[in-house]
Amino acid sequence: MARDFYLYIHQFNLFSVALRLILALFLGAFIGMERTRTKNAAGMRTHMIVCIGAALTMLLSQYEVFMMYSHWTSIINTYSIKLDVSRYSAQVINGIGFLSAGTVIVNKKQKVRGLTTAASLWASGCTGIVIGAGFYECVLFAFVMIIMCNVFFGTISRKIISNSRNINIFIEYGHGTDLRKILHHVKSMGIRIYDVDVDRGQPKSGINPSAVLLMQLPKRMKHTDIIKKLSELDCISMIDEV
Incomplete structure (x- = not known):
């Protein structure tokens, strides 16, 4: 019974398509849920649509194969028509590349944002292709x-960054001459x-x-320590780690 059901859902039929x-x-929604929680532009709905669209594309490829060897067999043989069923999924990957590029930005702090979201969108599209192919075990x-990668390793990644001796800090100050004072203060701390x-x-324009x-911090100096000490300078109006 279980074997029959396993074979049935791997065939091209109405139940298998719906499944x-x-x-x-659902898988697209779960992948995008974490992106929605972190308030990224490409969130849960975007991932759902990308995953469904990719699955539809793969199902279309399988539909053509099914029709080729059933209803369209005589036409295919008469006109020697050749179909490349892989071209749809290849175009999906290219299309997602353009979509993902729109989520990557560089802000005024020279910080690149959206790389994980772009990768997540791309992975969501690949997930849809695999689902459309009926490769349930792999997906x-x-x-x-x-x-x-999105949830658990994100926490580990942030932990590693917070304990790293290397740090990038964005500062905003009042006058151009203040930078020399800030740099002198940083060097005086052994940084x-x-x-x-x-x-x-x-x-x-204001x-x-x-x-x-x-910068590279001395041993045992925490990221929060350097930010706290620099924020005490009157010439700094804004400070943030990037």
Whole structure:
């Protein structure tokens, strides 16, 4: 009985098609749920639609194969028509690449945001393709791994970054001459400065000058310690780790 059901859901039939689309909807939703929680532009609904669309594309490929060897057999043989059923899924991957690119931005702090969301969208599309192909065993393992990367490994990644000796800090200050004072204060704490990316701002428009400092902290100095000490400087109007 179980074997018959296993074979049935791997065939191309109405129940199998419905099962794959429903599975794409729910797995896409779960993948995007964590992105929605962190308030990313491409959230749960976007991941759901991408996953369902990818599954539909793969189902269309299978539909063509089914029709080729049943209702369209005589036409195919008469006109020697050749169909490449893999081209749809290949175009899905390309299309998701353009969609994912729109989620990656670089803000004024020179921080790249949206890479994980872009990767999540791409993985959601690949998940849909695998679901559409009926490869249930593979997609369940892949789904668990994607969720782990988004949720559990995100916490581990943040923990590693917070304990790293290297740190990037964005500061906004009142006048261009204040930067020299800030850099002197940083060096006095035994912190090594790798690079300084300066933005002179637009004083006439009310945009203060800013800089991104790439630094190496001494041993046992926490990220919160350096931010707290620098925030005590009167010339700094804003400070944040990037």
